Amino acid sequence: MTATKTPRMEQIKRQVVKLYPDMAGVEPTLVTRQKPASPAVYKKLDLPQPHSVAIEQSQYIYVFKKTVQTADGASFQRIVRAVVSKEGKLIRTTTSK
Amino acid sequence: MELILSSKQHLQAKYGHEGFLALHAKMEELQAALSQDESLCRPPGKTTTPGARPEKGLPSALIYVDDANSLAPYRLRPVNPAQPQAIKTLLDRLERRLAAKKQAPCYFLIVGGDDIIPFHRLPNPIADATWDDDRAVYSDNGYASRDKEYVVPERALGRLPDGQSPDPTLLLAQLDTAIAGHKKRAAAALRTLGYSARIWRTPANKVYQPIAGGRRLHTSPPQTVVSFKRAWLDGARLLYFNLHGLVDKEMWYGQEGEDYPLAFSPNLVDGVNVRGTVVASEACYGAHTIGKDPPTSIALRFLRCGAACFLGSTCRSYGQPKEPGEADLLVLYFLQYVLHRLPVGDALLKAKIDYAKRQIRHQGLLDEDDQKTLLEFVLYGDPSFCLPDQRR
Numbered sequence: 391m392t393a394t395k396t397p398r399m400e401q402i403k404r405q406v407v408k409l410y411p412d413m414a415g416v417e418p419t420l421v422t423r424q425k426p427a428s429p430a431v432y433k434k435l436d437l438p439q440p441h442s443v444a445i446e447q448s449q450y451i452y453v454f455k456k457t458v459q460t461a462d463g464a465s466f467q468r469i470v471r472a473v474v475s476k477e478g479k480l481i482r483t484t485t486s487k
Numbered sequence: 488m489e490l491i492l493s494s495k496q497h498l499q500a501k502y503g504h505e506g507f508l509a510l511h512a513k514m515e516e517l518q519a520a521l522s523q524d525e526s527l528c529r530p531p532g533k534t535t536t537p538g539a540r541p542e543k544g545l546p547s548a549l550i551y552v553d554d555a556n557s558l559a560p561y562r563l564r565p566v567n568p569a570q571p572q573a574i575k576t577l578l579d580r581l582e583r584r585l586a587a588k589k590q591a592p593c594y595f596l597i598v599g600g601d602d603i604i605p606f607h608r609l610p611n612p613i614a615d616a617t618w619d620d621d622r623a624v625y626s627d628n629g630y631a632s633r634d635k636e637y638v639v640p641e642r643a644l645g646r647l648p649d650g651q652s653p654d655p656t657l658l659l660a661q662l663d664t665a666i667a668g669h670k671k672r673a674a675a676a677l678r679t680l681g682y683s684a685r686i687w688r689t690p691a692n693k694v695y696q697p698i699a700g701g702r703r704l705h706t707s708p709p710q711t712v713v714s715f716k717r718a719w720l721d722g723a724r725l726l727y728f729n730l731h732g733l734v735d736k737e738m739w740y741g742q743e744g745e746d747y748p749l750a751f752s753p754n755l756v757d758g759v760n761v762r763g764t765v766v767a768s769e770a771c772y773g774a775h776t777i778g779k780d781p782p783t784s785i786a787l788r789f790l791r792c793g794a795a796c797f798l799g800s801t802c803r804s805y806g807q808p809k810e811p812g813e814a815d816l817l818v819l820y821f822l823q824y825v826l827h828r829l830p831v832g833d834a835l836l837k838a839k840i841d842y843a844k845r846q847i848r849h850q851g852l853l854d855e856d857d858q859k860t861l862l863e864f865v866l867y868g869d870p871s872f873c874l875p876d877q878r879r
Binding site for chain 2: 409410411412419421422423426427428430431432434435437440441445451453455458459460461462464466467469471473482483484485486487
């Protein structure tokens with residue numbers, strides 16, 4: 391699913407490019423969220439189960455993906471993942487190593 | 488107790504009868520070294536492992552998962568060594584039998600790579616291939632967990648991986664390293680090395696500084712595989728890498744903007760003293776050893792040259808640009824525990840638990856890449872190894 395070109399999306403893209411200048415010009419993709427960790431995980435950690443579903447449903451994930459080339463000619467996918475709130479606020483980003 | 492696990496059938500098939508006998512003798516030598524280890528290395532505080540490490544010497548058991556004689560004392564039957572789930576079930580039963588005899592293992596050592604005792608192929612929590620195309624996560628969490636919930640492990644576990652070559656030298660060398668790690672070692676100065684892609688220097692510095700001992704982080708660029716000085720590695724006891732890795736390449740790469748220089752190669756490990764060194768790498772596929780050998784894997788090259796352990800990821804790993812996140816945090820916690828002389832298996836176990844708790848506190852949940860991080864980081868080396876006393 392390709393992200394729509396809303397003003398909010400443009401804002402997210404600007405924020406991501408500020409953190410990752412090499413992602414300039416990359417169109418993000420809205421990806422499907424998977425299931426949160428199972429209740430058994432929280433039990434193992436002696437932590438109360440958070441309201442993961444509510445959190446998940448209030449966030450979107452946009453993925454910026456780009457094929458890059460190393461100095462010896464190898465190519466690989468560089469991935470930046472942006473977690474965005476329903477209100478369009480950039481919550482956090484992660485990048486592939 | 489340390490439980491040493493392997494497959495007799497697979498070792499014999501790969502290395503022949505002579506090779507198997509040499510490996511078996513070396514594993515028995517490791518058992519002797521464990522029993523004579525006088526180092527006191529009690530983990531501070533509560534551990535999640537059921538067994539308590541005795542003050543002097545660590546008893547051990549050598550188990551071939553597919554050998555009836557080996558399992559007879561525990562009234563257990565051999566399992567198919569190609570089936571990770573069957574091995575995991577056997578391990579659970581074995582642990583319960585030993586616990587009933589008040590011999591619960593506190594360390595688990597797998598001897599052999601994927602074709603001896605296979606990794607668990609776990610579903611990638613990031614199942615959307617448009618984002619992350621690792622079809623499965625190669626993980627030892629299946630063996631390190633007592634139940635079917637593999638994200639958070641409960642056992643201190645390590646593995647001695649072998650390459651694809653039918654020559655047992657690599658595995659014998661790692662067993663020699665493990666044996667040496669349980670012999671009396673003089674206090675040594677703790678030298679460290681930190682090496683990061685320049686683009687990640689900010690989070691990398693936050694990971695490295697607690698262990699750096701005043702040394703500065705090297706970055707690539709400007710460093711490359713050509714300018715990197717082997718002397719930086721020579722005698723260093725804690726090595727931290729935060730570079731790019733590719734599944735099918737032996738190199739690690741730096742980054743600044745669109746520039747991805749060659750930063751580190753297996754050859755750089757040759758001819759330097761890395762004996763007893765703890766290596767931690769955040770690189771994607773840094774611990775991917777399937778189908779590789781020391782010339783094509785930095786992890787295997789370090790282990791062949793005597794590094795005590797290698798922590799790395801079998802799959803694509805993640806981090807953050809400004810603050811430590813995902814792989815950065817896991818490695819940070821691991822290195823801090825290692826620096827405090829926790830055995831490396833305990834260090835990884837506690838690092839994973841700390842990481843999971845931290846992410847839940849900060850984000851309210853363990854999301855997909857957190858779960859993947861917890862699954863994909865594996866420890867190569869004897870889990871009961873710990874750094875000797877240090878002089879800074």
